[in-house]
Amino acid sequence: MIPAPALKRLESPADLELLRAQGAPALALRQAEAAPLGEAGEIHVLVCGDTGCRANKCLPTRQALEQSVATHGLAGRVKVVQVGCFGFCRVGPVVVVEPGGTFYCEVRPKDVPEIVLEHIMGGRPVKRLLYAPTPNERGQYETRQHIPFYQRQYRSVLRNCGLIDPENVVEAVGSGRYFALAKALTELTPDQVVDELKQSGLRGRGGAGFPTGKKWEMAKATPGDVKYVICNADEGDPGAFMDRSVLEGDPHAVLEAMTIAGYAIGAQQGYIYVRAEYPLAVQRLQLAIAQARSLGLLGSDILGTGFSFDLDIRLGAGAFVCGEETALIESIEGKRGQPRTKPPFPSTAGLWDKPTLNNNVETYANVGDIILKGADWYRSVGTEKSPGTKVFALAGQIVNTGLVEVPMGTPLREIIFGMGGGVPKGKAFKAAQIGGPSGGCIPTHLLDTPVEFDSLPPLGAMMGSGGLIVMDETSCMVDVAKYFLKFIQDESCGKCPPCRIGTKRMLEILERITQGKGTLADIDDLERLSRGIRAGSLCGLGNSAPNPVLSTLRYFRDEYVAHVVEHRCPAGRCTALTEYRIDPLRCKGCAVCARNCPVDAISGEVKSPFHIDPALCIKCGACSDVCKFDAVIH
């Protein structure tokens, strides 16, 4: 970490170039194809250090590496570097040795001596720590380029995540950050900046896909001495974490883009509204802002061009609705986050009733490269109507959980089965929920749909922020719909009765259905209520609240009918409709189920079939999870 006061103010773009020269060699080393030099060469050991890997306990691994490097007297030649997310969270903590890019998975402190002695000192990669989807493939995948998870990705927004130390601004500049700002300030007029963005076809990555250039144009066109630029970093959609990853892995990308936005629309102040649930992202943003200020990349007279712009962070406090732009504005003003009536739109009257531009993190993360490399470059990736890439967060019942960045238009099947590795434990794929609580589910027969902004709405789903939750045969789609309705019900701000009360009634109906007490008329009521809520709510939260219900009804109506007519939950998830018993023919009498039952409902003699007492059973499913012989039936 470079302490902020040590940074000298950059007075011109030429100074920025000098700073790049300081940062670039380290990055060149980390991107070198193979280890070219002999023993004397410098080595960088990259360790993932974002929230996901910290939950995976990456810190002890990093400490062990630092200690081992010091113990062996390698400190001058070997540098242990904390970087942002590699994206392949399932195999974390990830350690990459550069140059050469040897990719080690699930590295624990006990594995560290071997990496240092064998690889770093001996030049022999440690095969047992390489990525191996099956034990037979051990040693086949030495670098990222070999691993299927990475092969079909196009990392543009995430290009610095897993490459630079996010706490080191010299590395950020070394990677080219702030050169788009320098170009905009010295070579382009505000109109040209807006034009370039419009030409690029960039669309908002926060959900609706509104053309970003148009948004900038509207904010620019509104007259006013005081305008604001906002970054929506309130990534509330459960299951999406790409914005967190960008903020934690490459915060300067966002700072730079917001400053460019300030220049383009004529604003001098920006706010990053970030969720308090992301403490590490907040910390890295604070540091990045302090560094940018001391370098004169934020504040007055940026790079000696006379342009001034500054940024502050505003913390959320746990309200999903604050992802809606007008609710977010209310929250920045320190109020309850309730949406405003539109129009006026924020571009006319937003924060403190001033013209305001609001984009989300991933959108901003695209801006720098568009300004630097041009709209044509940007349009060369993705589709005609949705240019560029999209980051998807893979989670749920999928083998390779993590973040992938792919060109727009990549089929869902490719993302889930190609990169994601499909569904674990040999279970069958059922659906992918895309777009969070506002989105919908995509069933098996639509998996070849190319994912872009306009391909999903006809299917009853939406891109949303790119959270992709995979569900297998054990997920009950009625239960999933109930889950989302519960979420919406909890998070409805209460301003509009259709959203506040309508979702409550829908939730009650879904609760009845999952308890086997529903009727077919209930299903009709769900559809009727959905139409009313959609038409009668002020903001996107209410408008889209019925989506998960409508979408599951569209593709999995048979599951609803099974609950209502047969009082049966086909997936065995709804506990009121499920009974657990042990198949005496399959049970080997190993007693594992009985040991794991939290309520001692299972009894029997070892080596003879066990029995579940239905009166005691709480239907938690623990027995079914631990049984190695699939003898627990439900």
Place this chain on the structure above:
Amino acid sequence: MSCSTCQGITANDPRFAQLDAMMEGIKGESGALISVLHKAQQLFGYLPEEVQEHVAESMQIPTSEVYGVVTFYNLFSTEPMGQFPVNVCLGTACYVRGADRVLARLKSELGIELGEVTADGLFSLESCRCIGACSLAPVITIGDEVHGKVTEHDVPRLVAQARQMAAAAQNGAQVATVGAGSDVA
């Protein structure tokens, strides 16, 4: 060490002075209420009436406005929390991977419901909507520590570990090594 959040708050509580210093620093800044409340909750552990009234008075806004904001946002609590707030992520990814079972096990292990505190003041139980560690679902946090890929079977061990840390802290022992690196198989 006694639980700092379980004691009554008097008008001359030194924490008010700390809060005042923070408010003084941002005087004149618009829209600062939420930042002030974050600071207050960090100092007091929760936002009881006395604290809300103090904030209202200092910022010269109605207490009702402060109360309105406090009760709107999930992260603000008007009830004391335990020394180790346990937070179960109920985001979609965690949910489909069985977070509800982890929550059920935590309830039985701690003997409390959501929003309650154990009698010894050690643990409180809350749920949240996604902390963004979805690839390690299900995720829970105990104190500041994030635990990934948690199953209901891990719950007793994680709770015991936190108890150990609390006991060690009480004995004035070094706690830094407990818990680190020992979980997530």
